[in-house]
Amino acid sequence: MSPTDHALPRVAVAVAGGSIGGLCAGIALRGYGADVDIYERHAGSVETRGAGIVVQDELTGLLRRHGAPPLPTTSCRVRRYLEPAGGNGSAQAMPQRFTSWEAIYRTLRATFPEAHYHTGAAIQGFETGGGAVRADVEGRGTVEADLLVVADGAQSETRRRLLPDVAPHYAGYVAWRGTLDEADAPTGLAASFDGAFTFSEARSGGHILAYLIPGANADVAPGRRRLNWVWYTHADDADLDRLLTDRDGRRHRSSLPQGGAAEGVVTALRDTARREVHPRLAELVAATPDPFIQTIVDVVVPRTVFGRACLLGDAAFVVRPHTAAAAAKAAGEATRLADALRRAPADVDAALASWQGGQLRAGRELTRYGVALGDRWAAARTAPNEQCDRTP
Numbered sequence: 164m165s166p167t168d169h170a171l172p173r174v175a176v177a178v179a180g181g182s183i184g185g186l187c188a189g190i191a192l193r194g195y196g197a198d199v200d201i202y203e204r205h206a207g208s209v210e211t212r213g214a215g216i217v218v219q220d221e222l223t224g225l226l227r228r229h230g231a232p233p234l235p236t237t238s239c240r241v242r243r244y245l246e247p248a249g250g251n252g253s254a255q256a257m258p259q260r261f262t263s264w265e266a267i268y269r270t271l272r273a274t275f276p277e278a279h280y281h282t283g284a285a286i287q288g289f290e291t292g293g294g295a296v297r298a299d300v301e302g303r304g305t306v307e308a309d310l311l312v313v314a315d316g317a318q319s320e321t322r323r324r325l326l327p328d329v330a331p332h333y334a335g336y337v338a339w340r341g342t343l344d345e346a347d348a349p350t351g352l353a354a355s356f357d358g359a360f361t362f363s364e365a366r367s368g369g370h371i372l373a374y375l376i377p378g379a380n381a382d383v384a385p386g387r388r389r390l391n392w393v394w395y396t397h398a399d400d401a402d403l404d405r406l407l408t409d410r411d412g413r414r415h416r417s418s419l420p421q422g423g424a425a426e427g428v429v430t431a432l433r434d435t436a437r438r439e440v441h442p443r444l445a446e447l448v449a450a451t452p453d454p455f456i457q458t459i460v461d462v463v464v465p466r467t468v469f470g471r472a473c474l475l476g477d478a479a480f481v482v483r484p485h486t487a488a489a490a491a492k493a494a495g496e497a498t499r500l501a502d503a504l505r506r507a508p509a510d511v512d513a514a515l516a517s518w519q520g521g522q523l524r525a526g527r528e529l530t531r532y533g534v535a536l537g538d539r540w541a542a543a544r545t546a547p548n549e550q551c552d553r554t555p
């Protein structure tokens with residue numbers, strides 16, 4: 164843990180949400196010298212099989228500054244662009260590193276003290292005034308702090324309560340995602356993706372991409388990694404009703420977890436893959452157990468600071484996955500929050516005001532960038548190598 168670097172009274176911080184955003188905030192603010200407790204709604208571990216995340220500097224910078232263990236990563240040397248008709252396509256040199264949600268989560272958890280990470284502890288509401296915040300925490304009653312960082316995710320209940328007019332804007336397409344253990348892949352399939360960040364357009368629009376990520380327990384040894392893929396495809400409202408209705412007939416709001424998609428929908432996805440994308444990617448989709456789905460939305464907020472409470476990560480802006488920036492955005496916001504407090508250690512309100520200005524500018528900019536990337540492939544079947552240099 165980084166040493167504290169100021170001698171003023173310690174700021175007490177409560178964090179709502181113990182995923183990437185909440186953990187980054189907890190780690191960065193402890194590094195500043197705050198006393199931080201993280202309250203996570205889930206009672207058990209929130210680890211999942213974890214899909215892929217492109218490694219960005221803001222996250223690795225935070226990890227390095229705060230003495231985190233090395234982040235397990237995989238890497239590629241080239242981008243490969245395949246055509247739906249088959250063949251080896253074209254490649255260009257573009258080294259990049261990848262990780263998984265699970266690998267980031269484990270690394271962050273190992274960096275934040277266990278005794279201050281509370282599970283089964285949803286923040287159920289809060290009030291703020293008089294330079295403090297009082298949060299109602301499940302199973303613990305009222306917790307008082309100088310600052311509440313709300314990192315309760317894209318579906319943030321807190322955002323809904325504080326900003327009832329802010330509604331997620333559906334972008335008109337969804338991301339199908341899947342992971343396949345290298346060991347379970349058909350012979351030769353994993354090798355054909357090793358060392359490359361692979362893209363294929365789909366014949367009727369949209370595109371699919373694949374790369375290798377750490378496997379179970381964040382293992383990066385060849386043979387124990389996972390293949391990770393994402394397929395962006397258009398879906399109108401009627402499609403959404405079908406896609407988001409799970410195998411028990413329940414319509415979900417915006418995503419289905421692994422194992423949730425109805426059998427007929429998954430079969431149709433695999434059939435479509437055979438017609439639409441490069442055979443190697445179709446084979447990957449066919450071999451993947453339990454693909455899952457996320458609708459692509461934009462969430463733009465007009466403010467993020469409410470007295471002594473602030474929104475961070477996906478609870479504030481939700482940006483398109485093409486930016487490859489959601490985890491990095493959360494890390495950057497956390498780092499800048501600690502920096503703002505460092506610059507104005509005697510005035511938490513001034514620190515929050517200056518932090519909010521930068522966060523709103525960066526969030527709007529990233530939203531515009533993500534929308535432009537999404538529009539680019541939605542509008543035309545562009546050559547994939549005309550797409551942005553880090554489009555995931």
Ligand SMILES: Cc1cc2nc3c(=O)[nH]c(=O)nc-3n(C[C@H](O)[C@H](O)[C@H](O)COP(=O)(O)OP(=O)(O)OC[C@H]3O[C@@H](n4cnc5c(N)ncnc54)[C@H](O)[C@@H]3O)c2cc1C
Pocket residue numbers: 179180181182183184185202203204205209210211213214215216263264284285286287314315316317320475476477478489490493
């Ligand atoms: C289980 C999981 C798996 C993910 N996998 C991927 C992935 O594979 N690829 C990818 O790109 N992104 C993934 N994400 C999203 C990614 O983590 C985020 O986009 C980004 O890192 C910013 O995260 P966040 O912490 O702001 O929000 P989230 O990651 O959504 O975390 C919000 C957290 O807040 C908790 N919470 C909600 N309400 C309350 C409350 N009232 N009180 C306390 N806690 C609350 C939730 O349980 C959750 O842990 C995943 C998120 C989760 C939770």
